[in-house]
Every structure is written in structure tokens, then in C-alpha cells.
Amino acid sequence: MINRLGKVLSLALILITLVTFVIGCAKTERPSPPTEPKVTPQAPQYPIHSATTRFRIATTTSLYDTGLWYYLEPMFEEYASVEMDIVYAGTGIALEYGRCGDVDAVVVHSRVDEDKFIAEGYGINRRYFAYNFFLIAGPETDPTAIKGLAAIDAFKKIAEEGIKNPDIVKFVSRGDQSGTHVKEQGVWQKAGYKYEDIQKSGKWYVEAGKGMEPCLLMASEQQAYILTDISTFTAYKGKLSLVSLVEAEEPTFLNVYAVMAINPDKVPTTKIDVANKFINWLISPEVQNILGTYGKAEFGKPLFRPTSDGSCQMEGCPTVEEYSKTVP
Amino acid sequence: MIEIWHGFLKAIELIVTLNPEVLEITGRSLLISASSCIIATFICLPLGSLIHLNNFKGKRALINLIQTFYSIPTVAVGLLVFLLFSRAGPLGFMNLLFTPTIMVVGQVILISPIILGLVIAALSGIDRAVPETAIATGANNFQAATLVIREARYAIYSAIIMGFGRAISEVGLALMVGGNIRGYTRIITTAISLETSKGDIELSIALGIILIVLALVINIVLNRLQQR
Numbered sequence: 001m002i003n004r005l006g007k008v009l010s011l012a013l014i015l016i017t018l019v020t021f022v023i024g025c026a027k028t029e030r031p032s033p034p035t036e037p038k039v040t041p042q043a044p045q046y047p048i049h050s051a052t053t054r055f056r057i058a059t060t061t062s063l064y065d066t067g068l069w070y071y072l073e074p075m076f077e078e079y080a081s082v083e084m085d086i087v088y089a090g091t092g093i094a095l096e097y098g099r100c101g102d103v104d105a106v107v108v109h110s111r112v113d114e115d116k117f118i119a120e121g122y123g124i125n126r127r128y129f130a131y132n133f134f135l136i137a138g139p140e141t142d143p144t145a146i147k148g149l150a151a152i153d154a155f156k157k158i159a160e161e162g163i164k165n166p167d168i169v170k171f172v173s174r175g176d177q178s179g180t181h182v183k184e185q186g187v188w189q190k191a192g193y194k195y196e197d198i199q200k201s202g203k204w205y206v207e208a209g210k211g212m213e214p215c216l217l218m219a220s221e222q223q224a225y226i227l228t229d230i231s232t233f234t235a236y237k238g239k240l241s242l243v244s245l246v247e248a249e250e251p252t253f254l255n256v257y258a259v260m261a262i263n264p265d266k267v268p269t270t271k272i273d274v275a276n277k278f279i280n281w282l283i284s285p286e287v288q289n290i291l292g293t294y295g296k297a298e299f300g301k302p303l304f305r306p307t308s309d310g311s312c313q314m315e316g317c318p319t320v321e322e323y324s325k326t327v328p
Numbered sequence: 329m330i331e332i333w334h335g336f337l338k339a340i341e342l343i344v345t346l347n348p349e350v351l352e353i354t355g356r357s358l359l360i361s362a363s364s365c366i367i368a369t370f371i372c373l374p375l376g377s378l379i380h381l382n383n384f385k386g387k388r389a390l391i392n393l394i395q396t397f398y399s400i401p402t403v404a405v406g407l408l409v410f411l412l413f414s415r416a417g418p419l420g421f422m423n424l425l426f427t428p429t430i431m432v433v434g435q436v437i438l439i440s441p442i443i444l445g446l447v448i449a450a451l452s453g454i455d456r457a458v459p460e461t462a463i464a465t466g467a468n469n470f471q472a473a474t475l476v477i478r479e480a481r482y483a484i485y486s487a488i489i490m491g492f493g494r495a496i497s498e499v500g501l502a503l504m505v506g507g508n509i510r511g512y513t514r515i516i517t518t519a520i521s522l523e524t525s526k527g528d529i530e531l532s533i534a535l536g537i538i539l540i541v542l543a544l545v546i547n548i549v550l551n552r553l554q555q556r
Contacts, residue, residue, distance in 0.1 A: 056426060065526065070510070073510075083512075085426060085507070085509045085512055085513075086509060086510065087426060087507040087508075087509060088508075099416070100414045100415050100416035100417075100420075101414075101415030101416060101420070102414050102415050102416075102425050102426065210525065211525060213525060213526050213527065214525040214526075214527075217525075217527050236526075236527070239527045267415065269415060269423075
């Protein structure tokens with residue numbers, strides 16, 4: 001009796017495994033994802049793929065965590081008839097992938113690193129396709145009372161109070177040379193601090209070494225302050241016990257996303273034609289419109305602002321040529 | 329604690345509704361780990377027999393070295409493979425980085441020491457008299473080796489299952505050389521890593537449970553075969 005039950009059970013389990021195997025290996029369908037934020041109604045279903053070209057991009061974790069790529073990827077794949085692979089990492093690593101030629105294009109948001117990348121000869125055809133602002137998020141109790149202050153004043157206050165009261169005042173840093181981290185270092189510098197001094201000044205300053213979303217979770221757990229881009233913060237606000245304290249739409253907190261192709265003179269195997277197509281597609285009016293509405297339905301306001309509407313008019317904003325001139 | 333219960337419920341929901349993305353990554357996990365296990369077995373079984381059945385200078389040292397590599401961290405293997413196969417690296421022309429193929433290659437490198445070492449240990453458990461008698465009665469070396477392997481088959485099955493377990497559960501290598509690309513190189517373990525870092529604990533636990541269930545099913549199947 002037990003033997004027979006055992007046999008039936010084994011057979012059932014074998015069948016389930018085989019079915020799973022077969023369905024898992026079927027290459028014809030790309031199903032809808034289970035966990036990204038709900039998108040505006042016109043999101044297309046994943047098309048059936050017969051393309052054989054694989055086009056690979058490296059993107060920052062901030063951008064990846066907002067779920068924007070889940071939305072844009074199938075659209076570009078259909079438009080260009082390619083299979084798009086998206087690898088995510090901090091800006092530093094993403095550019096490294098570019099230098100090694102392991103990706104065909106990079107999407108990052110650190111002008112300093114981008115300029116270096118272009119000066120080295122690896123990056124070409126940079127175009128800025130979206131922008132938003134950083135903000136300082138923190139605990140609702142706001143122990144240093146930075147709410148409403150200007151960006152640099154807020155940072156100064158956090159540092160002063162943090163050094164005095166490291167148990168109450170904490171700041172979580174990306175610590176990974178990402179675009180956000182580089183921006184953060186820049187703000188400390190503008191506030192009059194040397195970054196090495198900040199790093200050594202006490203346990204109030206937490207260098208996490210992780211992506212944007214895990215760092216936000218850490219800041220939420222520790223009730224700490226954190227510099228974050230508005231898109232990732234808005235997308236994950238529901239999971240966090242943090243509030244936005246300093247939302248300054250000023251050049252210090254400007255966050256501009258750029259896309260660059262990898263230079264075929266430096267990396268002969270790169271897919272430059274698809275990369276150029278991708279860049280032109282990102283700055284095209286249709287996609288710029290979509291970028292401007294992404295997140296509106298779910299979060300009440302769009303997570304990104306398109307560069308093409310000319311609304312970015314402060315110091316550090318891209319010029320008309322930098323955001324709308326198509327690549328030949 | 330309540331998350332574990334919710335995770336368990338979510339796992340059942342994902343399995344029963346045959347959630348397509350979960351099925352896709354489960355199938356891919358199974359395919360990659362099973363392939364690497366089979367390839368590693370094909371390499372390590374003959375190699376292990378060769379090492380065991382022959383005496384040579386440095387044999388003890390070689391076995392020690394193999395056993396040392398049981399402890400190699402998966403990220404270390406991942407880094408090595410990444411450097412080798414990156415476009416800028418020596419094997420970059422093969423264009424294998426960020427593909428499922430390179431994940432199989434990496435896992436073969438990872439589990440080979442384990443399967444090799446455990447095969448040698450398994451064969452060591454068989455009395456010297458067995459192959460010696462076989463050769464004395466006219467068998468050639470290959471037949472003698474096959475005989476010893478047959479005698480040690482239960483322990484060798486164990487070695488293979490162990491190798492599979494290491495392959496299907498590793499994250500570091502898959503993440504580094506595969507890139508966790510949705511729809512292409514995402515497997516259960518890398519998905520757990522991503523979902524955990526995004527704070528979706530329920531889904532992570534559910535995927536973990538699915539992985540264990542998968543391993544259980546594989547083991548039951550292999551055990552039935554073992555008992556024949």
C-alpha cells in the first residue's frame with residue numbers, strides 16, 4: 001500500500017518536473033513580470049521573438065529599480081527587431097563594462113564620469129534623454145530639522161549634528177562610486193567638507209556599498225537620512241518609513257540621465273548601429289512623451305521629465321543639441 | 329516570521345497558477361545546473377578513476393589540492409570566469425559573457441573539484457582486490473575501472489547529487505557572469521538576490537521554497553534510479 005503510494009507520488013513529481021522543464025525552456029513567450037510597479041495602460045505585451053541580434057546595455061541601479069526598463073525594453077525590441085539585454089550595476093561598473101566592450105551602450109547619470117569616459121575615447125554620441133532631481137529623504141521625526149532647507153545647508157546641518165550625535169543622526173551613503181554617490185560627494189564638497197574627512201568622522205556616516213533600493217531600505221531600517229533620486233524614492237515610498245525632507249529643484253540636486261554608445265574605434269565588436277538606433281529612439285518625440293508620463297498613473301506624478309520639452313533651464317541642464325540632435 | 333508563512337502561500341500561488349516568469353526561471357535554473365552537472369560528471373568520473381587507480385608521485389598532494397577547491401567561493405570563480413571571457417579578456421572573442429552558456433561553463437569549473445574529489449573518495453572505498461582480481465582474470469584496464477565504478481555506484485551517485493546541489497544553489501557566479509538579465513540569464517537564485525535587495529521578501533521566500541521543492545523532486549527521481 002505504501003509502496004504503491006510511493007510509486008504514484010514519484011510518478012506525479014516526475015511529471016511535474018518534466019512539464020516545468022518543457023515550459024521553462026520554451027522560447028516563444030516572454031511573459032509579463034510579476035513585481036514591477038503598475039504602468040500606464042498603453043504598455044505593450046512582450047512580442048514574440050525571432051530576432052537573433054543581442055543588443056546589450058548597462059544601466060544604473062537607480063534607473064533599473066524604477067521599473068522603467070521593464071516598460072521600455074519590449075518597445076525597443078519590437079522597434080529595432082533585436083533582443084535587448086539589460087545589465088544593471090552602479091555607474092562605475094556600468095562604465096567598466098563599456099570599457100571592456102561587454103555592453104554596446106551605457107545609460108548613466110554622472111556627468112563627471114561620463115566626461116572622463118568620453119575623454120578616454122570610449123563613449124560617443126552622448127545624449128541626455130531624461131532628468132529629475134535628487135532629494136534628501138529621512139525619518140519623519142527629522143532630528144536635525146532640515147525640512148525645507150536648501151540642499152547645501154541641509155547637508156551641513158546633517159554633518160554637524162551627525163558628528164555630535166551619531167546614535168540619533170545617521171546618513172546612509174551609496175558608497176559604490178555610482179552616479180548618486182558621485183553627486184553626494186560633490187554636495188559634501190560644496191558644503192565645505194573634504195570627503196575623506198566625512199568618511200572618517202564617525203559612525204553616523206554609513207557607507208552601504210549597494211544599489212539605490214537596498215540603500216533606501218537600509219536608511220528606512222536605521223531611520224537615517226539619505227540622498228536619493230526622486231524616481232526611485234517615489235517608486236518605493238510604500239515600502240519605506242521615510243519621508244522626503246529636502247526637495248530642492250536647484251542645480252546642486254539636478255540629476256540628468258545620459259545614454260552613450262561605445263566607440264567602435266576602441267571596441268571593434270560593439271554593435272554601433274543598434275546603439276545609435278537606441279539613442280535616437282530614446283530622444284524621439286514618441287518615447288520622450290512616454291518618459292514624461294511614466295509613473296503618473298501609479299504614483300500621481302511622473303517619475304522622470306523628458307529633456308526634449310525644454311523645461312530644464314538651469315545651470316547644468318543639457319543644451320538643445322545635447323538632448324535632441326539625432327545621431328547620424 | 330509571518331513573512332515566511334506569506335512566502336509559503338505565495339510559493340503555492342505561483343506554482344498552482346503556473347506563473348510564466350517563475351516557470352521560465354525555474355526551467356532555466358534546472359537546465360543550467362543539470363547541464364553543468366552532467367558535463368562535470370563526464371569529465372570527473374573518468375578523471376577520478378584515472379587518479380585513483382594509478383599510483384604516481386604527488387598523488388596525495390593532488391587529492392589534497394582537489395579537496396581544497398571544495399571551499400572556493402563562488403564569487404571568486406565568477407570573477408575568474410568574468411576576466412577570462414570578458415571582451416577585453418583572452419577568451420572574449422567567443423562572445424560568451426552574459427549568456428546562459430557561460431553560466432554552465434562557470435558551474436562546471438565550480439563543481440568539478442567536488443565531484444572529482446568525492447568520486448575518488450567513493451572509489452577508495454572499494455577494496456584493492458577488486459580491480460586486481462579482475463585484471464588477474466584477464467580484464468583490461470578499462471574493464472577493471474568500470475567494475476570498480478559499478479561497485480562504488482551508490483557513493484558516486486551521492487557525489488553527483490552533491491555537485492548538482494552546489495550548482496543549483498550558487499548565486500555569486502551566476503550573478504557575475506550571467507548578469508541576471510531578465511528573460512535570458514535570470515535564474516532562481518539571482519532572482520532571489522534581486523527581489524531581496526528590492527525589499528520584496530515574500531517573493532524571495534517563495535522562490536527559495538520553489539528551489540528547495542525542485543531539489544527535492546530531483547533527489548526523489550535520482551533516488552528511485554539509484555535503487556534499481
